[in-house]
Every structure is written in structure tokens, then in C-alpha cells.
Amino acid sequence: MRDAIAVRGLHKSYGEMGVLGRIDLKVAPGEIVALFGPNGCGKTTLMDILAGLVKQEKGSVAVEGRDAFACSYLTQNYRDSLLPWLRVRGNLGFPLRLRGHTKGQVADAVQAIADLSPVRLNLDAYPYQLSGGQQQILAFLRALITKPSILLLDEPFSALDYENTLAMRTLLQRYWQEHRPAVLAITHDIEEAVHVASRILILSRKPSRIVRVVRNPSPYPRPPSFLASAGFKKAKDNALSAFLAGVSL
Amino acid sequence: MKANIAFGVLALLVAWGLAASAGLVDSFFLPGSLETFQELGDLLAGGEIGDDIALTLGRIAAAFSIAAAIGLPAGLALGMQPSLFERLEFLVDFFRSIPATALFPLFLLVFGISDSSKIAVAAFSSALIILFNTAYGVRHAKKARLQAARLMGANRRQLTSIIFWESLPQTLVGMRTAVSLSIIVIVVTEMFIGTSAGIGRLIVDFQYVYNVPGMYAAIFLAGVIGYLANLAFALLEKRVVHWAGR
Numbered sequence: 001m002r003d004a005i006a007v008r009g010l011h012k013s014y015g016e017m018g019v020l021g022r023i024d025l026k027v028a029p030g031e032i033v034a035l036f037g038p039n040g041c042g043k044t045t046l047m048d049i050l051a052g053l054v055k056q057e058k059g060s061v062a063v064e065g066r067d068a069f070a071c072s073y074l075t076q077n078y079r080d081s082l083l084p085w086l087r088v089r090g091n092l093g094f095p096l097r098l099r100g101h102t103k104g105q106v107a108d109a110v111q112a113i114a115d116l117s118p119v120r121l122n123l124d125a126y127p128y129q130l131s132g133g134q135q136q137i138l139a140f141l142r143a144l145i146t147k148p149s150i151l152l153l154d155e156p157f158s159a160l161d162y163e164n165t166l167a168m169r170t171l172l173q174r175y176w177q178e179h180r181p182a183v184l185a186i187t188h189d190i191e192e193a194v195h196v197a198s199r200i201l202i203l204s205r206k207p208s209r210i211v212r213v214v215r216n217p218s219p220y221p222r223p224p225s226f227l228a229s230a231g232f233k234k235a236k237d238n239a240l241s242a243f244l245a246g247v248s249l
Numbered sequence: 250m251k252a253n254i255a256f257g258v259l260a261l262l263v264a265w266g267l268a269a270s271a272g273l274v275d276s277f278f279l280p281g282s283l284e285t286f287q288e289l290g291d292l293l294a295g296g297e298i299g300d301d302i303a304l305t306l307g308r309i310a311a312a313f314s315i316a317a318a319i320g321l322p323a324g325l326a327l328g329m330q331p332s333l334f335e336r337l338e339f340l341v342d343f344f345r346s347i348p349a350t351a352l353f354p355l356f357l358l359v360f361g362i363s364d365s366s367k368i369a370v371a372a373f374s375s376a377l378i379i380l381f382n383t384a385y386g387v388r389h390a391k392k393a394r395l396q397a398a399r400l401m402g403a404n405r406r407q408l409t410s411i412i413f414w415e416s417l418p419q420t421l422v423g424m425r426t427a428v429s430l431s432i433i434v435i436v437v438t439e440m441f442i443g444t445s446a447g448i449g450r451l452i453v454d455f456q457y458v459y460n461v462p463g464m465y466a467a468i469f470l471a472g473v474i475g476y477l478a479n480l481a482f483a484l485l486e487k488r489v490v491h492w493a494g495r
Contacts, residue, residue: 053396069402080393084492085414095401128495146401 382423
């Protein structure tokens with residue numbers, strides 16, 4: 001089976017400053033992988049390259065179905081990616097409208113995706129009437145509405161409180177179990193990485209490379225109670241040790 | 250808001266009344282507010298100035314419509330092509346900076362002493378304002394929004410629609426400024442290029458015959474038209490681009 005994402009020998013620098021040293025990375029179809037690394041190590045640059053927004057200097061990048069828009073990218077800048085002149089309903093259905101779906105199809109899909117959300121969003125509100133956390137949830141749900149085969153998530157739950165973070169991690173897993181997209185998620189939260197990912201890639205400081213790979217084979221779904229389990233603690237300790245060794249703290 | 254408007258009107262009337270009654274200004278040059286509004290009431294009730302108002306409004310509407318029809322698409326097109334915008338920015342800025350009154354002789358030569366010259370000069374100056382503001386709005390469209398739409402598969406037409414919405418707050422600012430400029434230029438051309446009727450013509454005619462209350466009444470009418478046009482655009486902005494900057 002072809003990899004959903006395949007990156008080989010990727011280099012990127014801005015001016016004289018090397019950001020990505022040499023990245024080799026593969027994500028299999030239906031796999032959830034977390035990227036974990038220090039600030040400024042180029043995680044977002046890597047995502048931008050995968051999404052096709054930024055060109056790499058060296059190396060090859062293959063993202064299955066990207067040209068056919070089968071890949072959804074939730075950027076860190078979720079707030080600016082929403083269309084402020086459209087209501088929540090319009091924002092959720094926007095990717096489908098772009099693809100020429102009928103009004104009825106869009107309305108059904110919007111209702112279905114809104115029903116999935118653990119946080120009730122007022123579909124008739126405008127984005128500026130939502131809290132920052134609700135806006136992030138809106139952007140996340142919009143990324144799911146096209147049922148992408150690849151999900152690129154850049155700190156997808158960074159604006160949420162702990163309760164909603166747990167609820168959204170549960171939603172991500174539920175959605176993943178139903179549709180099996182390949183997920184590559186950047187996170188600054190090691191707990192989040194261990195909670196949702198089956199593989200955690202630890203990045204070094206820049207020019208960054210993947211210095212450690214932590215496997216996390218605990219079965220899905222992983223409910224919030226998983227966070228209190230011995231399996232979680234062990235995986236988190238492994239990830240933490242790998243991170244400390246990888247960034248030489 | 251209503252209370253603020255009432256306060257402003259009341260303050261103007263009190264200041265006007267005090268200046269007139271205290272003899273601070275010669276009553277010939279500043280008749281009392283009562284006298285002025287009585288004159289305005291008589292002019293309106295007598296139906297003498299109906300044609301003047303209609304003609305001025307018609308010229309403003311024509312000039313503004315032409316300006317919007319040229320300025321909007323040209324501004325969108327220019328804003329979407331950064332290199333062209335940079336090449337033409339100086340020219341647009343330069344022509345925008347030329348006082349419209351300085352262009353009267355040129356437009357008179359081209360269009361003759363007719364409504365066309367008045368409308369053309371107002372349309373020209375207003376179109377540049379709309380063009381510049383629209384192009385500016387397009388240039389400052391949020392890149393993240395366009396990137397997101399591109400990643401979702403937006404085609405050229407859909408991207409243009411997003412850019413249009415993105416530029417709309419600045420476009421409406423330009424249109425509001427342009428409608429005010431259209432009113433100013435039309436009234437001034439009616440005063441100085443010459444016409445058989447119009448509010449500008451009324452102001453000059455009343456001045457010639459020393460009907461100072463009538464002159465003030467006509468000036469007041471021009472002010473009311475300007476204020477209402479501005480108010481209409483402010484309401485439009487509040488309704489259509491309520492999301493701007495949020």
C-alpha cells in the first residue's frame with residue numbers, strides 16, 4: 001500500500017538559517033502520527049511544505065491525493081482561515097460549496113458534522129461571535145467535513161480548555177475510527193501526543209531532524225480514562241525520555 | 250445616537266441664535282435660523298426648487314454610478330496584480346491628488362458646457378477614490394484566508410469572490426468618500442460651470458440677488474443631501490461589513 005505521506009531528505013532554510021535539516025518521514029494510510037519538538041524547530045514549516053504552501057529546497061515530498069484536495073490542513077492561524085462574512089453554517093459548508101455540492105447536500109453534511117461536535121456551536125452565529133476555542137472547533141470541524149484521506153493538524157486544540165481538549169481528542173478518535181484518514185498532528189503537549197498518536201516523532205532543534213520515534217501501540221479508542229492507565233504512563237515516560245535525549249536537555 | 254444628533258442640531262441652533270441675536274455677526278450676512286428655515290419651507294412648499302433638487306440628485310447619482318462602475322472592477326483587477334499595482338500606484342495617487350476644480354477647463358473643452366462635463370469631472374475624481382480604496386482592500390486581503398480557500402480547492406472565480414468580500418470594508422470606505430466628493434464636485438460645477446438649474450445654481454442666484462436666507466437655505470439643502478448620503482453608506486457598512494476588523 002502506498003504511504004499517505006512520504007518525505008525523503010527534505011531540506012528547508014530561510015536565508016542562511018537552516019530550518020529543516022534532513023527530514024525523512026512516512027505516514028501510512030489510516031495512521032495517527034504526532035510531531036513533537038521544541039519551539040521554532042520548523043514543525044509548521046514542515047506542515048506548510050506538506051500542504052504545498054511552501055516549497056522545499058531539497059528532497060522529495062509525496063502527499064497522496066493532495067492535488068485532488070483529499071488533504072485537509074488545519075493551520076495554527078485558524079482564526080484568519082475562517083470567512084467572517086459567513087455564518088458558522090456557511091463556514092462549515094464552505095469546502096463543499098467550493099466543490100459544487102448542492103444546497104441540500106451541504107445542509108445535510110453541515111448538520112451531521114455539527115452534531116458530532118461535543119461543543120454546541122450556534123450555526124447562525126458569525127465567527128466573531130464565537131470564543132477563540134469555539135472558532136478553533138469550527139475550523140477543525142470544517143477540516144473534517146470533506147472526509148479527507150489525510151488530515152494535517154497544527155496544534156488543533158491549543159485554544160481549548162482541558163475539558164474541551166479531552167472531548168475533541170475523543171471526537172478525533174471517533175471520526176478516525178469511522179473514516180480512517182492518515183493524521184499528522186503537531187502538538188506542544190506530550191500528553192496529547194501520547195493520547196491520540198500511535199507514533200510520536202521527536203524533532204531536534206533547528207536545523208531539525210527526526211531524532212527519535214516513539215511507538216505507542218495502545219488500542220483505540222483511548223477514552224479520557226486512558227490518561228490514568230499504566231499504558232499511558234509508560235508511553236508518556238518513553239516519549240519524555242526520547243524528547244530529553246533528542247534535544248539534549 | 251439619536252440623542253447625539255439631537256444634541257448637535259440643538260447646539261447649532263443655539264449658537265446660531267445667540268450669534269444672530271447678540272449682534273456678533275451682521276444680520277445681513279447671518280440671518281436668524283427661524284428666518285432661514287422659513288425661507289426653506291416656503292421654497293419647498295412653493296415647489297420652486299423641486300427641479301433644482303431633482304437635477305442635482307440626478308447628476309450626483311449619474312456621477313457616482315459611473316465612478317463605481319469603473320472604480321470597482323478596475324480596483325479589483327489592479328489589486329489582484331501586485332506588480333501592475335506597484336507600477337500604476339504613482340499615477341493613481343497623482344491624479345487623485347489633483348483638485349477636481351483644476352480639471353474643470355479640461356472637461357469643459359472635452360464635453361462642452363453641458364451636464365456631461367459636470368458628471369464626467371465628478372465621476373473621474375470619485376472613480377479614482379473607489380479604485381484606490383478597492384485595490385488597497387484587495388492588497389491587504391488576509392493571506393491565510395486565501396490559502397485556506399486554495400487548499401480547499403477554490404478555483405479562480407471562487408478566489409475572486411473571496412477577494413471581493415475581503416476588500417469590501419475598504420471598498421465601502423472608498424465609496425462613502427466618493428459619494429461625498431461627487432456631491433461637492435457637482436454642486437461646485439453647478440455654481441461655476443453654469444447650468445439652468447441645480448442646488449449650486451440656486452446658491453449663486455440667491456447670492457446675486459442678496460437673498461441671504463435663501464442662500465443659506467440652499468446651502469443647508471446641500472448639507473442635508475451630503476449627510477443623508479453619508480448616513481446611507483454608514484448604515485450599509487454596518488449591515489454588510491459588520492464583521493470587518495473582528
